[in-house]
Structure formats: C-alpha cells, structure tokens
Amino acid sequence: MMGSARLDDKEMRQTYADTILELARNDDRVIALEADLSSAMTTSRLEKELPGQFVNVGIMEANMMGIAAGLSIVGRKPFIHSFGQFVTRRAFDQLFVSLGYAKLSAVIVGSDAGVTAEHNGGTHMTFEDIALVREIPNAHVYEASDSYQLQYLLKKAYKEGGLHYIRTIRKKAVKLYDENETFEKAKVLRSGKDVTIIASGIMVAESLQAAVQLSQMGMEATVIDMFSIKPLDIDTLIEAAKATGVVVTAENHNVNGGLGSAVAEALSENFPVPLYRIGVRERFGQVGQTEYLKKVYGLNAETIVKEVKNRLEVVI
DSSP: OEEEEEEOSSOHHHHHHHHHHHHHHHOTTEEEEESSOHHHHTTHHHHHHOGGGEEEOOSOHHHHHHHHHHHHHTTOEEEEEEEHHIIIIITHHHIIIIIIITTOOEEEEEESOGGGGGGGOGGGOOSSHHHHHHTSTTOEEEEOOSHHHHHHHHHHHHHHOSEEEEEOOSSOOEEEEOTTOOOSSOEEEEOOSSEEEEEOTTHHHHHHHHHHHHHHTTOOEEEEEOOEEETTOHHHHHHHHHHHSOEEEEEEEETTTSHHHHHHHHHHHHOOOOEEEEEEOSOOOOSOOHHHHHHHTTOSHHHHHHHHHHHHHHHO
C-alpha cells in the first residue's frame, strides 16, 4: 500500500546498515565490505558489534571486488558498498571478471546515486552505473525508491544469490510503501488511460506529483515504479503500454543505457509506442544541492508534466 508523500523516518544509509547488521547477526557467512566509507554509510556499528564480519579495505575498490570474489568462493555472502561511481566505473573490470565472469555471488550497493551526490560534485556523480552493470551477463540491477523497498531488495538479493547491484541514495527518501508490500514485479502506483510514466529511484515520487498535476489538467497517468531495471518486468510494461499508447520514462541517470534504454528496447521488440526518455543527456555532474540539481537536469515533476503534454499533443 502506497504511503503518504512524506519523508521516511530513517535515512537510506541507516536502513542499509540496519539490514546488513540483522542479516549478519543471523548468518555468520555475511561479510560487509567497505572502502573507507563506514562513517558515510553508518556501517561502523557493524564493525563494532561484529568485527569478524566487517572488512574496511581502504580506498581500494578494485581490490574490494577481488576480496568479495574470494569470500564468495569459500561460501561467504559478501555485501559491498561504496559510492556508485567507485563500485562501477572505477572497479568495472574487477566487477566484470572477478565476480560476473566467474559466476560468483555478491550484493553490491552503490550509494549517492546521480544528483544526490550533491557537494561531492561531478567526479562523484554517477549517471552511468546502471548502464555499466546492465552489460554484465546475468547481473541483477535494482534502484531503491524508499527505505522499506531498499530493505526488501537487500534481503531478496541475499536469499537469491548471484550478482546484484542495488542503487540508492544515502539520505531520506519520500516514503512510498508500507511494510506489507512485496517487490517481485514492478509496482503500479497509479492507473490512468492517457499515458504511462515509468520511473525508478527518486523519480518515482516526482512522477506521482506530476500525475496529480496532469490529472488537474484532464490527463490521467499510470505511474509504475520499475525498481528492477534488469530483469525488466516486461509483462507489466507491455500491459500499461497497450492501455495508454504513450510511455514516458524518468530516471536520475543518463538516458543512454539506463531505465529509459531498457524500456525502449523492450517496447521496440514487443509493442512499439511513442516514447520519451527523461534523464541526463550529454552532461557531466556538478556541485549543488539535490533540489537545485533536479531542476538543472530536468529531473522533476515540472519536466515530466511538460514532456507528457508534448507527447500527448503529438499523438493527438
């Protein structure tokens, strides 16, 4: 059941640390790996309580992938965290070869997704992490939209095994879900007849705001939280596309290789309809607060409303 539009009680990083601590208490095979960011992700609590299940490798993300591979080989369950660009862009070869190619299991969490990196600026603002991990055969790629969903996805990845990448912000997100929700397929949060908005992460809340504004203008939007970008829930996507005939995607990521690309690929092969992708286009990151950067890059309800109106006018 979708909650009201308010911030979660806990920051996403606290949810991550709490969930890993819970899993580690119940399973001594769980090992948390950090690259000198335990304070940033609040996992220092795990280091104090279960020092034998925590490894700070220092600022050596590529080495962290190798350590995780070794742990997986001997039956441990590694959870890897760093900022998104460090566990993907910086360590991609080791991620691809040591974990992916070797068919080993690990849960990789990339935090400070997209514009939420804020004052860390362009070098730390990853708009390409989803694209990179999508290229690894059999890897699962998720983007968490709120705190409860993050907790669920962490436990889901732990139970399933294999290689999982979970993208998240570190601070508070808008609360979308109550604790009776399951996340095995895409979540249809609102139904409408005129357009389908497919979103992930922080763009889900923006899409819901946009849907309210569109409704006031006489346009009804279906809003889908496509938290699993790989594998993509093609059945839910095609059903919505058939019902509305127009699709708009919204993501805190480059439009190339991320959610928009995944949706475009699925639609073109199964049920082609007019599509527009909202996201970052041919730009690097920069310093700024999240709300300011969302406006700069067009990652907000205002942009979604504008582009939906444009698409509907074209279709009409």
